[in-house]
Amino acid sequence: MIDFVRILIEHNIAPSIQRIKILEYLSKYKTHPTADMIYRELVKQIPTLSKTTVYNTLKTFTEKGLLTALAIFDNEIRYDFNTDQHIHFKCSKCGLVFDLDGSHDTFNEDFIEGHKITEYHINLKGICKNCLKKESK
Amino acid sequence: MIDFVRILIEHNIAPSIQRIKILEYLSKYKTHPTADMIYRELVKQIPTLSKTTVYNTLKTFTEKGLLTALAIFDNEIRYDFNTDQHIHFKCSKCGLVFDLDGSHDTFNEDFIEGHKITEYHINLKGICKNCLKKESK
DNA sequence: TCCATATTTGTAATCATTACAAGAATGAAA
DNA sequence: TTTCATTCTTGTAATGATTACAAATATGGA
Structure with missing residues (x-):
């Protein structure tokens, strides 16, 4: 609890x-x-x-x-x-948002090209597992 | 032209x-x-x-x-x-959106955890070079 | 030229979000 | 416990981005 x-x-x-x-x-x-x-x-x-x-x-x-x-x-x-940091994936069919594993150390920097970084987001888009299954039927 | x-x-x-x-x-x-x-x-x-x-x-x-x-x-x-693929950075002070260099090969996969990926976006947020300069004055 | 189709336009509707002011709850001081 | 100031919550109205829709316009082919 x-x-x-x-x-x-x-x-x-x-x-x-x-x-x-x-x-x-x-x-x-x-x-x-x-x-x-x-x-x-x-x-x-x-x-x-x-x-x-x-x-x-x-x-x-x-x-x-x-x-x-x-x-x-x-x-x-x-x-x-x-x-924890994670990646977001949105299905363009059903609209659900999934969390994906995966750290992204690449952008673990406080400054990039002189800009101060406070947040970073990785967003993927596509068709989710479930919708793919439905399509193939 | x-x-x-x-x-x-x-x-x-x-x-x-x-x-x-x-x-x-x-x-x-x-x-x-x-x-x-x-x-x-x-x-x-x-x-x-x-x-x-x-x-x-x-x-x-x-x-x-x-x-x-x-x-x-x-x-x-x-x-x-x-x-080309690039990274977007938005300044939370002035609202401008900057392009940053950097490829992100990590996510150059067609499928992740069974989901079909069609787009991927990396978005950073923070305070841009110019606004930092103004602040320090 | 004429006509069917595609494009543009303006207005009204929708949807998410914010502004605002009034009412309700809270917690500390007397 | 009562009082009071402060903070939260609520409802309505306003805003801002986007979409729906239908009429007007432009376009390209027969």
């Missing part, structure tokens, strides 16, 4: 039911959800939940380093609970 | 003034512009230009493989005239 309250406090975020539930959702379902996906799920548990709260919370979490905002494709922001 | 008409025809796209100008703009100013940036520039030359035309054209170009749509950050789509 993960202590979400503790995690919030350690990141200087005051715990609230909304924040705890959003954090719980993100750590449980690593589907790189959008704000809207999170809202649609959690409003079932918290009927008074506002979409603005979801957006505010995700912004706060990201600022405090609890989440990373991914800009993958298709003009939508998805959120990832911070863990 | 690049023959834009020829490029369009080779990609099965019927040439029109709008399409030629948009292609010319993209090949000339490699600033990874958004649709809106392209519109604001070209409407000076083609006063009747519609923003919808810009969107339609960019979509057509992308479908025909003439452009790549980049999903970098901040929920905006930017377009890149297809050239």
